[in-house]
Amino acid sequence: MSHIIQIANLYKSFGKTKVLQGIDLNFEESKISVVLGPNGSGKTTLIKSILGMVIPESGSIKVMGKEIQNQWAYRENISYLPQIANFPANLTVQELVNMITDLRGKAARDESELINDFGLGPFMKIRLTNLSGGTKQKVNILLAFMYDSPIMMLDEPTNGLDPVALIRLKALINRKKAEGKSFLITTHIMQLVEELADEIVFLLEGLVYFKGTVDSLKKTFDEPNIEKAIAKILLKNNIV
Amino acid sequence: MLKILKYSFFDLIRSKWSYVYFFFYLVISSSLLYLSGDVSKVIISLMNIILILVPLIASIFGVMYYYNSREFTELLLAQPIKRTNIFLGQYIGLAVSLSSSLLFGLGIPFLVFGIFRSAEIWNFIILIVTGVFLTFIFSAISFLVALKNENRLKGFGIVIFLWMFMAIIYDGLFLLSLIVFKEYPLETISLTLSMLNPIDLSRILILLKLDISALMGYTGAVFRKFFGTNTGSLLSTLILIMWTVLPVWAIVRVSNRKNF
Numbered sequence: 001m002s003h004i005i006q007i008a009n010l011y012k013s014f015g016k017t018k019v020l021q022g023i024d025l026n027f028e029e030s031k032i033s034v035v036l037g038p039n040g041s042g043k044t045t046l047i048k049s050i051l052g053m054v055i056p057e058s059g060s061i062k063v064m065g066k067e068i069q070n071q072w073a074y075r076e077n078i079s080y081l082p083q084i085a086n087f088p089a090n091l092t093v094q095e096l097v098n099m100i101t102d103l104r105g106k107a108a109r110d111e112s113e114l115i116n117d118f119g120l121g122p123f124m125k126i127r128l129t130n131l132s133g134g135t136k137q138k139v140n141i142l143l144a145f146m147y148d149s150p151i152m153m154l155d156e157p158t159n160g161l162d163p164v165a166l167i168r169l170k171a172l173i174n175r176k177k178a179e180g181k182s183f184l185i186t187t188h189i190m191q192l193v194e195e196l197a198d199e200i201v202f203l204l205e206g207l208v209y210f211k212g213t214v215d216s217l218k219k220t221f222d223e224p225n226i227e228k229a230i231a232k233i234l235l236k237n238n239i240v
Numbered sequence: 241m242l243k244i245l246k247y248s249f250f251d252l253i254r255s256k257w258s259y260v261y262f263f264f265y266l267v268i269s270s271s272l273l274y275l276s277g278d279v280s281k282v283i284i285s286l287m288n289i290i291l292i293l294v295p296l297i298a299s300i301f302g303v304m305y306y307y308n309s310r311e312f313t314e315l316l317l318a319q320p321i322k323r324t325n326i327f328l329g330q331y332i333g334l335a336v337s338l339s340s341s342l343l344f345g346l347g348i349p350f351l352v353f354g355i356f357r358s359a360e361i362w363n364f365i366i367l368i369v370t371g372v373f374l375t376f377i378f379s380a381i382s383f384l385v386a387l388k389n390e391n392r393l394k395g396f397g398i399v400i401f402l403w404m405f406m407a408i409i410y411d412g413l414f415l416l417s418l419i420v421f422k423e424y425p426l427e428t429i430s431l432t433l434s435m436l437n438p439i440d441l442s443r444i445l446i447l448l449k450l451d452i453s454a455l456m457g458y459t460g461a462v463f464r465k466f467f468g469t470n471t472g473s474l475l476s477t478l479i480l481i482m483w484t485v486l487p488v489w490a491i492v493r494v495s496n497r498k499n500f
Binding site: 012014048051052053054055072073074075076078080082084085086087088089090091095099100102103104105143153 | 243244247248250251252254255308309310311312314315316317318319320321322323497499500
């Protein structure tokens with residue numbers, strides 16, 4: 001099986017805080033990998049390093065076989081759903097969609113389908129400042145899923161979604177996975193992990209503490225569900 | 241970069257603050273023109289307003305815009321574009337939208353008043369040009385400060401202090417130093433000191449053009465004496481360009497090394 005993202009010996013600290021302390025990690029193609037870990041364990045820093053937003057001190061990151069340091073073109077293979085949806089206040093949804101399409105230089109693929117799925121039709125001509133939090137998150141999802149990128153990175157994708165949108169999002173993720181896309185997701189919703197994850201990566205204090213399937217996590221820690229298994233890890237390491 | 245610039249500009253030019261800023265200049269310049277009728281005097285009054293207000297507004301808008309679009313910038317950083325292009329695009333979009341408010345706010349009343357048939361046309365153009373320069377300089381400085389400071393309050397504080405220092409405190413210190421060291425030859429020092437402050441420089445540029453430098457303080461007088469009108473204007477323009485280029489260069493440098 002080929003590795004779509006390869007991370008070797010990755011170190012990063014902010015001032016005195018050591019956030020990543022030698023991460024070695026590979027993500028496999030066409031799988032849904034969920035990155036878990038307590039606050040401050042380095043989830044976001046890891047994701048931002050892959051996106052080139054955080055510049056690591058040492059170590060290497062390869063996306064689709066290519067070293068990414070000081071590169072930018074590789075990001076056309078990645079779609080990113082940021083945690084906080086905040087857009088230019090005075091643009092309309094349609095203008096924002098046009099802007100990102102313009103920037104990516106590639107036509108959107110599933111635009112109208114997604115707009116239908118998430119009921120964004122009536123909002124397309126409305127300025128972003130007038131949208132509610134949930135609707136903004138739907139726009140966020142639209143922007144991330146619109147393009148045909150082989151890698152999808154979703155940071156807390158379920159933030160502020162209603163149940164209908166949540167079900168559609170899960171279906172969407174499964175559909176895209178069937179198309180062969182690779183997912184890298186962070187979330188705090190254990191139910192989502194249980195339903196979607198092919199693989200769990202558990203980060204603790206800047207290191208990979210556990211990597212494996214949902215079942216192997218349950219088995220390793222001898223617990224009936226992920227929530228309890230993770231609680232066990234945290235208690236064992238005096239995190240809580 | 242042009243794509244980012246285009247959308248930043250559209251976003252900003254539709255904000256209500258752009259309209260407020262535009263109407264402010266529209267009202268001030270129309271009423272001054274209506275009340276006085278003497279274009280030369282109106283230009284001097286407007287100069288005094290512009291030299292203080294443009295840097296203040298550009299500074300505040302600069303930090304506000306950077307901090308407000310912080311999360312969206314992260315989304316942009318995840319797109320296949322160079323970092324430099326993102327930040328230069330946003331900065332130029334901001335500076336161009338502020339400059340258009342200034343240009344149209346001042347331009348329309350003067351146009352209606354018939355500036356093109358007046359002998360003061362060049363003085364008016366100089367006024368606009370320095371206003372635009374100050375907009376570009378101070379929005380670049382404030383963008384840079386915001387890039388360097390994650391803490392919004394600190395960023396705001398620094399920018400306001402820089403504005404106060406250059407617009408108000410600097411001149412006081414300048415005069416004070418001239419009084420304290422009045423026994424010594426001060427020409428070179430005062431020249432250097434006034435070059436270091438873009439607001440002083442803009443004042444010199446306008447005053448040299450208006451040919452009333454002697455009326456407006458020691459700084460202008462020294463410049464006039466030393467350079468005569470043409471060399472002085474040229475030199476101050478060059479330095480204003482440098483004041484624009486340096487912070488922009490720093491924006492590129494800082495943004496390329498920053499962790500988001």
